[in-house]
Amino acid sequence: MAELPIQFGILGCADIARKVSRAIILSPNSTLCAVGSRSLEKAAKFAKENGFPKSAKVYGSYEAVLDDPDVDAVYVPLPTSLHVKWAVLAAQKKKHLLLEKPVALNVKELDVILEAVESSEVQFMDSTMWMHNPRTAAMKEFLSNSELFGELKSVNSCFTFAAKQDFLENDIRVKPDLDALGALGDAGWYCIRSILWASNFELPKTVLALRDPVFNKAGVILACSASLYWEDGKIATFHCSFLANLTMDLTIVGTNGTLHLHDFVIPFEEKKASFSVATKSGFTELVTGWEPKPSEHQVTTDLPQEALMVKEFSRLVGSIKFDGSKPEIKWPTLSRKTQQVLDAVKLSIEKGFETVEV
């Protein structure tokens, strides 16, 4: 029996849903089935503008998407404060769940979602697209090579972008009732994920937020930094901000090797992405140059990373739907660890920059 493509419903017409709609179209094992908005008109406009097939359904509510028996999976790009409600409902309605990051306001809320997901045996994945770029696997291969990279010693991650005035006044990411985690939940999520990824998802023992985060008048974080500590002496730092030029740095230093990239969240280009590595770097005889020098590695991809994410998610959903497989718990596990560290950073800020155990 030919396996049908996974049918996606989308809750809401967020900007990011445009990119993910395209990814669902590009991915060979998925298709756009429905979109729901609180405004039917908005949903119809969204479907029309984003290449939904004629057969796709448009709804004037999120519930209607969840009640549509044709919908296998939902992509949920709603404001973070609405995640727990809609993600739980989606799971209860047996919809597989591709959830925008940050997945929840805190681990407690996330656990409510994950319990519903587990109880319904649906697949859960957060929408951290760069995890699915083939570059990420190529970099992990380097980091896993004890000869080339050795033992991890330090990580620095930085994700900033210069939000425009309109964003700083109106975007959901600066509203305490919508995305209360602000820059920490948005850009910081990626920094934390990248650090955990570099450390093979071994949780740090403690976290210390650095001083002087920037808040808006409503108390939402616009910029912050933190340091993470492991028992074996590894250290990581990150900086996230809505208030500085777009920067997406990841630097990973080991005993034998160093890895750099400057576009870790969203590659400079869709179809190719590069990173730089160095191994056992040293100097020329009089210390007037490097020998060997770092080298650049390029990884090409037919599908953009967000389509590869949809493809992997749909593959897992298909395995459950058609082969009776169990959900892959790797993905909720990674989401939870990311959220745990995020919570610890937030708590450290709230406690006046005290060290917090993770």
Added chain:
Amino acid sequence: MAELPIQFGILGCADIARKVSRAIILSPNSTLCAVGSRSLEKAAKFAKENGFPKSAKVYGSYEAVLDDPDVDAVYVPLPTSLHVKWAVLAAQKKKHLLLEKPVALNVKELDVILEAVESSEVQFMDSTMWMHNPRTAAMKEFLSNSELFGELKSVNSCFTFAAKQDFLENDIRVKPDLDALGALGDAGWYCIRSILWASNFELPKTVLALRDPVFNKAGVILACSASLYWEDGKIATFHCSFLANLTMDLTIVGTNGTLHLHDFVIPFEEKKASFSVATKSGFTELVTGWEPKPSEHQVTTDLPQEALMVKEFSRLVGSIKFDGSKPEIKWPTLSRKTQQVLDAVKLSIEKGFETVEV
């Protein structure tokens, strides 16, 4: 009257003195005049192996170099704990002073040196070579452009190298009686200097060392990190280590622009050096790529940065010697600020990672 080249004496035969000897030869306004070591034989061997002219004198003591009336200036690459003694004596003997970093064990000692320098009206400069690379000026031009770079928001600097076992056991930089500042005084000096350089040498208001520095058995720092805070909200972090692969990163992020380089202390190559800049970086329409992308800039130089350092130092010495100019106070001022921050980091570590005012 033709101005004669500045005559250099070198105190000691440290490894780094080989590189600086070559720089003195390469610089058009300087020449090697004398070298002194506690062992006359070592001094003679050093002179022979490092291209000293036949006329150069070799001495079996440092004093003899300082007493040589032909010597205009001395380069002092002695262990840090000996700086105060020999730098003060050099100044008293009216020798201009090119002093290896870290310039002193602490600001108090440095002030003793600087008082001697001021009182003798000799030129002082620390041997931070990268300051003199034309790339540094090109980068500063970018950072000073309010349209291209804007207001400085954050800096991250990282200088690590993987010291071999012999270094970790025997190098002066791991000996409490010689270079008690360890990795902080060596690699950390450059990190602090780069951060201060990026902030136009505006001192941070406070410094907080990050937890879990690594010490050797003698209590010398082998790896540490710190965070620096300015009143206007700027933040900087750095990591320095003898225990990880050679890495020399500097990332400077402003409201409008970003600057990256990965070889800020010693360029990958002698005759050319590059850096990457980005201005008003944004995304393509569906946030699937960057527009504009960062661009790479290459700066070429006929002379390596250490020769340009010697040339600038010799130019200043020549102005004093031949034109009756006053010493340029910029250089001791930058040294002192670097040492002030270094002291604050060390104090923060000693106080158990308390915030320290600079």
